[in-house]
Amino acid sequence: MKPMTQYCFIVWCFWFAISHGSAPSKFVHSSSHFHDWKKFYFVYHWPVTVCKMSENECSNPPMYWTIHGLWTDKAEDCNKTWHFNVTEIKDLLVDMRQYWPDVLHENRTKFWKHEWDKHGTCAATLESLNSQKKYFSKALELYEKLDLNSYLVKLGIKPGNTYYQLGSIKEALTSVYNVTPKIQCLSPEQGEEVQTIGQIKFCFTKDFILRNCTESKVDSYFAHGNMIFGTEELSICNDTLTNYPSHVQLSK
Numbered sequence: 001m002k003p004m005t006q007y008c009f010i011v012w013c014f015w016f017a018i019s020h021g022s023a024p025s026k027f028v029h030s031s032s033h034f035h036d037w038k039k040f041y042f043v044y045h046w047p048v049t050v051c052k053m054s055e056n057e058c059s060n061p062p063m064y065w066t067i068h069g070l071w072t073d074k075a076e077d078c079n080k081t082w083h084f085n086v087t088e089i090k091d092l093l094v095d096m097r098q099y100w101p102d103v104l105h106e107n108r109t110k111f112w113k114h115e116w117d118k119h120g121t122c123a124a125t126l127e128s129l130n131s132q133k134k135y136f137s138k139a140l141e142l143y144e145k146l147d148l149n150s151y152l153v154k155l156g157i158k159p160g161n162t163y164y165q166l167g168s169i170k171e172a173l174t175s176v177y178n179v180t181p182k183i184q185c186l187s188p189e190q191g192e193e194v195q196t197i198g199q200i201k202f203c204f205t206k207d208f209i210l211r212n213c214t215e216s217k218v219d220s221y222f223a224h225g226n227m228i229f230g231t232e233e234l235s236i237c238n239d240t241l242t243n244y245p246s247h248v249q250l251s252k
């Protein structure tokens with residue numbers, strides 16, 4: 001390399017490191033102004049794992065995958081003056097309680113409020129989702145359409161004492177949906193040998209067409225934190241054996 005090119009290269013690397021390395025904190029500060037989102041995540045979580053991660057007592061978590069949320073990438077808390085109002089979704093409550101329960105807290109309304117405040121207000125920039133009723137209906141519709149619970153059973157993937165290779169779960173799901181979802185796990189806790197499956201995220205275009213989820217730093221940053229459930233403990237699963245637990249206290 002000529003000295004000048006080398007110099008440019010070093011400067012470029014430096015710039016690249018700075019701009020990319022600091023991206024998450026930059027987005028934290030400006031997230032409410034950064035509404036240029038490109039895709040949706042439809043997020044399922046496994047209630048038994050949610051319970052396992054919590055200090056709360058969960059007496060009887062549902063034994064089916066439930067909705068965590070319908071999230072936009074790269075945007076959160078987009079309109080702080082648009083308040084959640086449970087009356088607006090009163091027609092949906094029967095389904096909401098069944099498919100979008102808060103497995104940890106008595107007051108489910110808080111969970112829905114949280115999801116609306118953080119994600120719904122961003123999604124609502126689309127005309128198709130510009131009311132609370134439209135937003136929550138759409139999530140319920142996607143839940144029904146994806147029908148993950150039925151497919152998992154059909155694929156022979158069932159909760160219990162059998163461990164699964166993460167790769168085989170992924171391949172099985174890809175064979176059904178023709179897209180690869182993101183699968184998140186809880187790292188092995190003390191006394192455990194394997195990771196525990198916790199969330200499955202499907203990616204959609206703004207027109208609600210399933211698409212592959214592409215990895216990027218920004219994605220993985222926004223993919224995480226959720227204070228209500230402490231799901232920041234979940235991370236992309238490793239390609240190893242995976243527990244799909246049917247009981248909260250499996251290892252204790």
Ligand SMILES: *[C@@H]1O[C@H](CO)[C@@H](O)[C@H](O)[C@H]1NC(C)=O
Pocket residue numbers: 079080081082083
């Ligand atoms: C925020 O929500 C309020 C209440 O629905 C609405 O009047 C306002 O236009 C919204 N602001 C933006 C920037 O979308």
Ligand SMILES: *[C@@H]1O[C@H](CO)[C@@H](O)[C@H](O)[C@H]1NC(C)=O
Pocket residue numbers: 085086087088
């Ligand atoms: C909540 O929504 C209902 C039905 O749309 C409406 O009648 C009521 O005024 C709203 N409440 C608040 C506090 O905005």
Ligand SMILES: *[C@@H]1O[C@H](CO)[C@@H](O)[C@H](O)[C@H]1NC(C)=O
Pocket residue numbers: 107108109110113
């Ligand atoms: C549940 O949470 C909502 C939203 O924070 C709140 O408005 C409501 O009063 C709570 N209900 C109960 C029974 O505590």
Ligand SMILES: *[C@@H]1O[C@H](CO)[C@@H](O)[C@H](O)[C@H]1NC(C)=O
Pocket residue numbers: 178179180210211212
């Ligand atoms: C997703 O990616 C897989 C593997 O790269 C590809 O076969 C499939 O067609 C893609 N699906 C869509 C909907 O783009």
Ligand SMILES: *[C@@H]1O[C@H](CO)[C@@H](O)[C@H](O)[C@H]1NC(C)=O
Pocket residue numbers: 185186187188195235236237238
């Ligand atoms: C995946 O492996 C890395 C390196 O061993 C570890 O730090 C991480 O916690 C593991 N993730 C999960 C979900 O188990």
